[in-house]
Amino acid sequence: MTDFLSQLDPVSLLSITLITATPLVLAAMGGMMCERSGVVNIALEGIMLTGAFIGYGVAFFTHSVWIGLAAAIVSGMLIATLHAVLSISFLVDQIVSGMVINILAVGITGVFYRTYLESATTVGPGTFPHWDVPVLSAIPVIGPIFFQNQFVTYAMLILIFVVHFILFRTVWGLRTRACGEHPRAAETAGINVYFVRYVNVIASGALAGLGGAYFSLQQIGNFLPNMTGGRGYIALAAMIFGKWTPLGAFAASLLFSGSDQVGSRLQSVFHVPIPLQFLGMIPYVLTIIVVAGAMGRAVAPAAVGIPYKKG
Amino acid sequence: MAAAWRGRVVTTVLVPLVSVVCGFLVGAIAIVAAGADPLVAYGALFAGAFTNHNALAETLVSTTPYLGLGLAVALGFRAGLFNIGAEGQFYIGSLAGTFVAYSIHGLPPVLEVPLGLIAGMAGGALWASIAGGLKARFGAHEVITTIMLNYVSFLVASYLVDTKGLMLAPDVSTPRTPDVDPSAVLPVILAGSRLHVGFILALLAVPVVWFLIERTTIGFRLRAVGFSQGAARAAGISVGRTIVLTMALSGALAGFAGIVEVLGVNYHMTDTVAAGYGFDAIAVALLARSNPWGVLPAAFLFGALHNGAGFMQLETQISSDLISIVQASVIIFVAAPVIVGWLFRLRRAPAETVHITQREVDAPVT
Amino acid sequence: MDLDVSWRQVHALLGENGAGKSTLMNVVYGLLRPDAGEISFDGQRVEIRSPLDAIRLGIGMVHQHFMLIPPLTVAENIVLGHEIANRGVIDLAGASSRVHELSQRFGLDVNPRERIADLSVGTQQRVEILKALYRGARLLILDEPTAVLTPQEIDGLFAIVRALVAEGNAVIFITHKLAEVAQIADVITVMRRGQVVATTTPKESSSADLARMMVGRPVLLRVEKKPAEPGARSLAVEDLVVLDDRRHVAVDKVNLEVRAGEIVGIAGVEGNGQNELVEAIMGLRPMKGGRVLLEGHEIGRATTRSRLHRGLGLIPPDRHRMGVVLELSVADNLVLDDYDRPPFARWLVRQFSAIREYAERLIKTFDIRVQNPEQPVSSLSGGNQQKLVVARQLGTLPKVLIASQPTRGVDVGSIEFIHRQIVSERDRGLAVLLVSSELDEVLSLADRVAVIYRGHIVAVIDAKDADRERVGLLMAGAA
Amino acid sequence: GSTPTTGSSCSKTWKVGLVTDVGKLSDKSFNFDSYKGVQDAQADSSLCVQGRAIESSVESDYPKNIGQFVDQKYDMIVTVGFKLGDATIKAAKANPNIKFVMVDYGDFTDNPTPSNLVGLLFKEDQPGFLAGALAGLLTKSNVIGAVAGLQTVPPVVHYVQGYENGAKYTNPKVKVLKIYQPESGAKDFNDPDWGKQQATTFFGQGADIIFGVGGNTGNGGLLAAKEKGKMCIGVDVDQYVSYPDVDSCLITSAEKHLDKAVKTAITTMVQGSFKSGLLTFEMANDGVGLAPYHDFDSKISADVKAKIADVQAKLKAGSITTGVTS
Ligand SMILES: Nc1ncnc2c1ncn2[C@@H]1O[C@H](COP(=O)(O)OP(=O)(O)OP(=O)(O)O)[C@@H](O)[C@H]1O
Numbered sequence A: 001m002t003d004f005l006s007q008l009d010p011v012s013l014l015s016i017t018l019i020t021a022t023p024l025v026l027a028a029m030g031g032m033m034c035e036r037s038g039v040v041n042i043a044l045e046g047i048m049l050t051g052a053f054i055g056y057g058v059a060f061f062t063h064s065v066w067i068g069l070a071a072a073i074v075s076g077m078l079i080a081t082l083h084a085v086l087s088i089s090f091l092v093d094q095i096v097s098g099m100v101i102n103i104l105a106v107g108i109t110g111v112f113y114r115t116y117l118e119s120a121t122t123v124g125p126g127t128f129p130h131w132d133v134p135v136l137s138a139i140p141v142i143g144p145i146f147f148q149n150q151f152v153t154y155a156m157l158i159l160i161f162v163v164h165f166i167l168f169r170t171v172w173g174l175r176t177r178a179c180g181e182h183p184r185a186a187e188t189a190g191i192n193v194y195f196v197r198y199v200n201v202i203a204s205g206a207l208a209g210l211g212g213a214y215f216s217l218q219q220i221g222n223f224l225p226n227m228t229g230g231r232g233y234i235a236l237a238a239m240i241f242g243k244w245t246p247l248g249a250f251a252a253s254l255l256f257s258g259s260d261q262v263g264s265r266l267q268s269v270f271h272v273p274i275p276l277q278f279l280g281m282i283p284y285v286l287t288i289i290v291v292a293g294a295m296g297r298a299v300a301p302a303a304v305g306i307p308y309k310k311g
Numbered sequence B: 001m002a003a004a005w006r007g008r009v010v011t012t013v014l015v016p017l018v019s020v021v022c023g024f025l026v027g028a029i030a031i032v033a034a035g036a037d038p039l040v041a042y043g044a045l046f047a048g049a050f051t052n053h054n055a056l057a058e059t060l061v062s063t064t065p066y067l068g069l070g071l072a073v074a075l076g077f078r079a080g081l082f083n084i085g086a087e088g089q090f091y092i093g094s095l096a097g098t099f100v101a102y103s104i105h106g107l108p109p110v111l112e113v114p115l116g117l118i119a120g121m122a123g124g125a126l127w128a129s130i131a132g133g134l135k136a137r138f139g140a141h142e143v144i145t146t147i148m149l150n151y152v153s154f155l156v157a158s159y160l161v162d163t164k165g166l167m168l169a170p171d172v173s174t175p176r177t178p179d180v181d182p183s184a185v186l187p188v189i190l191a192g193s194r195l196h197v198g199f200i201l202a203l204l205a206v207p208v209v210w211f212l213i214e215r216t217t218i219g220f221r222l223r224a225v226g227f228s229q230g231a232a233r234a235a236g237i238s239v240g241r242t243i244v245l246t247m248a249l250s251g252a253l254a255g256f257a258g259i260v261e262v263l264g265v266n267y268h269m270t271d272t273v274a275a276g277y278g279f280d281a282i283a284v285a286l287l288a289r290s291n292p293w294g295v296l297p298a299a300f301l302f303g304a305l306h307n308g309a310g311f312m313q314l315e316t317q318i319s320s321d322l323i324s325i326v327q328a329s330v331i332i333f334v335a336a337p338v339i340v341g342w343l344f345r346l347r348r349a350p351a352e353t354v355h356i357t358q359r360e361v362d363a364p365v366t
Numbered sequence C: 001m002d003l004d005v006s007w008r009q010v011h012a013l014l015g016e017n018g019a020g021k022s023t024l025m026n027v028v029y030g031l032l033r034p035d036a037g038e039i040s041f042d043g044q045r046v047e048i049r050s051p052l053d054a055i056r057l058g059i060g061m062v063h064q065h066f067m068l069i070p071p072l073t074v075a076e077n078i079v080l081g082h083e084i085a086n087r088g089v090i091d092l093a094g095a096s097s098r099v100h101e102l103s104q105r106f107g108l109d110v111n112p113r114e115r116i117a118d119l120s121v122g123t124q125q126r127v128e129i130l131k132a133l134y135r136g137a138r139l140l141i142l143d144e145p146t147a148v149l150t151p152q153e154i155d156g157l158f159a160i161v162r163a164l165v166a167e168g169n170a171v172i173f174i175t176h177k178l179a180e181v182a183q184i185a186d187v188i189t190v191m192r193r194g195q196v197v198a199t200t201t202p203k204e205s206s207s208a209d210l211a212r213m214m215v216g217r218p219v220l221l222r223v224e225k226k227p228a229e230p231g232a233r234s235l236a237v238e239d240l241v242v243l244d245d246r247r248h249v250a251v252d253k254v255n256l257e258v259r260a261g262e263i264v265g266i267a268g269v270e271g272n273g274q275n276e277l278v279e280a281i282m283g284l285r286p287m288k289g290g291r292v293l294l295e296g297h298e299i300g301r302a303t304t305r306s307r308l309h310r311g312l313g314l315i316p317p318d319r320h321r322m323g324v325v326l327e328l329s330v331a332d333n334l335v336l337d338d339y340d341r342p343p344f345a346r347w348l349v350r351q352f353s354a355i356r357e358y359a360e361r362l363i364k365t366f367d368i369r370v371q372n373p374e375q376p377v378s379s380l381s382g383g384n385q386q387k388l389v390v391a392r393q394l395g396t397l398p399k400v401l402i403a404s405q406p407t408r409g410v411d412v413g414s415i416e417f418i419h420r421q422i423v424s425e426r427d428r429g430l431a432v433l434l435v436s437s438e439l440d441e442v443l444s445l446a447d448r449v450a451v452i453y454r455g456h457i458v459a460v461i462d463a464k465d466a467d468r469e470r471v472g473l474l475m476a477g478a479a
Numbered sequence D: 001g002s003t004p005t006t007g008s009s010c011s012k013t014w015k016v017g018l019v020t021d022v023g024k025l026s027d028k029s030f031n032f033d034s035y036k037g038v039q040d041a042q043a044d045s046s047l048c049v050q051g052r053a054i055e056s057s058v059e060s061d062y063p064k065n066i067g068q069f070v071d072q073k074y075d076m077i078v079t080v081g082f083k084l085g086d087a088t089i090k091a092a093k094a095n096p097n098i099k100f101v102m103v104d105y106g107d108f109t110d111n112p113t114p115s116n117l118v119g120l121l122f123k124e125d126q127p128g129f130l131a132g133a134l135a136g137l138l139t140k141s142n143v144i145g146a147v148a149g150l151q152t153v154p155p156v157v158h159y160v161q162g163y164e165n166g167a168k169y170t171n172p173k174v175k176v177l178k179i180y181q182p183e184s185g186a187k188d189f190n191d192p193d194w195g196k197q198q199a200t201t202f203f204g205q206g207a208d209i210i211f212g213v214g215g216n217t218g219n220g221g222l223l224a225a226k227e228k229g230k231m232c233i234g235v236d237v238d239q240y241v242s243y244p245d246v247d248s249c250l251i252t253s254a255e256k257h258l259d260k261a262v263k264t265a266i267t268t269m270v271q272g273s274f275k276s277g278l279l280t281f282e283m284a285n286d287g288v289g290l291a292p293y294h295d296f297d298s299k300i301s302a303d304v305k306a307k308i309a310d311v312q313a314k315l316k317a318g319s320i321t322t323g324v325t326s
């Protein structure tokens, strides 16, 4: 039993789960801001990839991960602005627009990585420092899991509450939800639907851009083409699984990344011969089940996906 | 009448054409930013796609899967379904078809090839029907389910191809399925090249799909459901069954593309999943404005881009990811014709925006 | 066009469907921009670019289709856009008490904490009015506020309107119901095809005068028909139970029968289970219990398709959602029920010459105004679209016709035509189940009137004995 | 750096083309290192080489991309990874005037080798064994780990198995934790975050040395070791040079000199000494080996160094085997 426990090493398991959930939660909350205001965002993957790339590129040339961080966020906002312009102003189908951004992000990061970063073998800008929160980090179990992390993970933990508060307690949140449910009603109440949607889409870019910084500036200190590896889509799944709420998305992300870690452990530590492919399917299959309503229907904002036309 | 006709020409020909040009212009900016000469790069792209030895034949080889996949997505669009899962259906179709094709021995090609093709189409159809069924039964949005099913299909492919006793060929050093028999191979039609009968089959699929959509009751049903689920239902059309049927047909086309690629080019499957066909297929369908005839030039363009990219990289060492920039830009201009309108002051162009997402979301159909 | 509205007045805006009433008011409220012309308010020229401008001026509007957000609470809906907030954080308690205070003052009884989705239509309307008042509206525009109310609720609304005017406000009251105008209006403006045709008062103009002004010619307000000669039982519904989308019982043990050659009208305020009843009969919604019989045969398990083929016909309540496929051609829409049967299809291949021939015949018979059968239905006017739906249903010679809101949103000329078609088919032996929220339509068309209230048929009355007052009370649940 | 360095001394510019597998050049592994060999040859002005690469995005691109170089009359075509094996052999047979180099593939057993084709085969198990032997001696916890790329890629497995056997050879009590990356398309050999978390897990299990095998995925493992103050072992090339971010944890790298092998093959062509067949790189011909200890040189005892030298000598001499069958 004690052997099992030491092999399971739950504290490290949970700590890794929390860390790897970081970009999922951030991107999922980005998707949430966006979709709560009525705009589908399947561009999370592309935005994260762009954020990871620009963040690293800027950090590389400025030698500051912090400037890189700012750049990651700003670049996320910029590329999200493209999504906003296309889908809100030009009434392009939101899924098409999101998809275009994903393709574009692969192209841009791939081409410019090749040109400017690939052959660089000098030491990179490094990663965000580890910060142990005084006192709290010394608490057993809780401390190592929550209070011995790096910037993006702390930011994620704080942002869960911030986004929840914004969505459900503030004027902005009320207006956002109104635009996502019934934009015309919002407009007759004197709300500028376009403005609300633009801001939320751009905010989603900031969150996903921050999520991108996780890859290049928090975990690796380097950029690699395609390094987000489809996590933007898992984040989308986490958002749905979490029923468009920050806490729900957090729980879903933990479930997804946790199942990943448990799967690896089964192979490496417990030598359980489950094909890894099946473990890899968990997030996707769970999402399908949820979308199919088996765990209580996930109700998307009513107007999500529908371009809003004035008048 | 003449004005309306001219309007049609503008939307179906001019806007895509101008969009392609604009897409290349954006790509040129990227090439300059990447430190190369766009003229050299595009020259190489062109040469690699058309003028080099065998280039045109290779472009047609690359066009072949895009034809099937583009038709698959376009067909879905016509019924208001956004099939992002073409890639997964491509793989599952390939798996099923390959399995049948390498398992069967001793039959003449006239039997073995069709059996392989049918198995491939059935595999794609079944896989796509999952998403169709979930939508029909539970109202699960197909965009989400097909994205998720794509990943599941990669893992299924990897599991089947990598596992001894399943589809992994014995005595090979690389994880792949056994080769299909020569009698299951789609013969080459241009000596000295890889251009195979599958290209002709894919070409024939265009009028077949057009006929299906425009001239048959199935196509009518599919369009009626695509435009208005409510009206279709009230007229006694089973929306659920139509959705499943449409997804199955769409998946069959994607599976067709997959198995043709195996029987015509590779002769086996590997576990390597890195194509991104699903997104390309959507781009092809958008560029074609969901019209089967439009898929023809659109697939050709994508085949040419794919094929020319190698030579472009050879000549300029620009990453072949540049093609993605061109493709994405083209779709932007196609999907937002307003931009083209502004750029070229085609103010009168009645270029309506492309609308895929359903007009109305109905309650699940039971 | 010109329109002058004075304080302390109820100004009725009268006009047929599609006359431009809503459009005009949307311009005043800043939702649409005028192509030309100007708006003055309190003697000042103003430019209203958005609803926000309108709200700032003190203009409030209750839209024909409510502008409420179902998952949000009453208080949230009311304060939306004008939130009481402390540095961005909503003060919901403050909002609730504000709402409470307002509702007390005007006798608009609502609970601020309830979700809109859980409220009745009448209550939702009160929320809409509160919303306008909360924003300090002095000019209140009510766009067809009575369409969804029972006669008794209408009286309640009128009381509120009078109270508002008495406090010095102005109300623009949009309707196309002549009787209401006489009751509430101080001034009447009549619109036709986007233009003001007259400005008058109830004293100066009788209902008949107003109707003539609206339509541009004298109208028959009653349908001419002979007494019915009912035959065998065509359609019967026994103990039918149906659930709505939220899985609440919407139709509760309903029994009903329609005989060949008669029109049974179902009167009721919208949302009392009519749609669920119709959908269950057509197989568009599963039944929870009971039976549906067509000419004595149980059809409760049959698909919609087979019901249509066995002789049921449907004119659906919502033309754009269920009646026509706007993007398809007129001909395609005319064969929508039978597209895959001979002669319109052989095997799987559609037969376009047969389809066209049939379409041309129906277009002529039913006087559908089209340029050619290949034009998309979206290019037809609403009245012609509705005639197309009627033609499709009657063209297949059904035994039973379910006509749900058959003349909604249709001009008077087309209403006359559709009514005449229904009556003449009845005379040839068609059984008609008419569902309409227009009480007048039911009263003038039906041979027997069934009143539905909260999913129950509370009474079935012979047309001769059905008068507005009595049916209205039954519709309100006063049984 | 793509400009050919055709100095005036060159009478002929040798054109060398490289075709990647779908892993692309950015994999920090097979493709990257092989192309580095081409670039090194290009940088060497005495060779007069101009090198180019084409990346493949789907399997059916392999013959076509090889064909691009054939059409351009390249003198030598390098194909990377065993997945291009079939296409390479076929092209070699069809184009006897062009030299072909196949990296990581040696499966000529039932085919007569075309006279213009050389396969570069590496005994990865040997440097893996040696690295494992070192790890076995240096571990204090008697737990060591390996974070690897795809199990379906034979060289990866050879490294890991050699490592495990080597560790047990010097330290029978040692426990080796290992994990292979699950197949997932874009993330194959390209998921350093995953690799990092796996290494972290192993540290939780008591491991104090991590062997990172598998491009960027393995590099993630090295990074974790550096951050947690553990030791790490690089792979393929001397990662002290190629991945300086982790130099402080790097005790050595299990080297298979892909770049050198490719450059060697190019050099034989330029110098007219090209020989077809299989070029096996193993301890015996110094084709594989262990990188210098660098920062750890002073921390590793002479005793350990001697033992490793001994193991190396025995592997060279063939008096011990790694126990790995390929
Ligand atoms: N910009 C426009 N150009 C042309 N026609 C328009 C425009 N906007 C609206 N219409 C049409 O003008 C007519 C007036 O519509 P409106 O909604 O104002 O009618 P209404 O009088 O409110 O009718 P109802 O009684 O059905 O509510 C409709 O037919 C509408 O389709």
Ligand SMILES: Nc1ncnc2c1ncn2[C@@H]1O[C@H](COP(=O)(O)OP(=O)(O)OP(=O)(O)O)[C@@H](O)[C@H]1O
Pocket (backbone or CB within 6 Å): C017, C018, C019, C378, C379, C380, C381, C382, C383, C384, C409, C410, C411, C414
């Ligand atoms: N926004 C608009 N812009 C331009 N034309 C419009 C617009 N809306 C509606 N129309 C056109 O106006 C015409 C009248 O539409 P509508 O259905 O409101 O007519 P109507 O006045 O109600 O006619 P009917 O008497 O037949 O019911 C139609 O031909 C329609 O295509």
Ligand SMILES: [Mg+2]
Pocket (backbone or CB within 6 Å): C021, C022, C023, C064, C143
């Ligand atoms: Mg109106």
Ligand SMILES: [Mg+2]
Pocket (backbone or CB within 6 Å): C017, C018, C381, C382, C383, C409, C410, C411
């Ligand atoms: Mg109308």
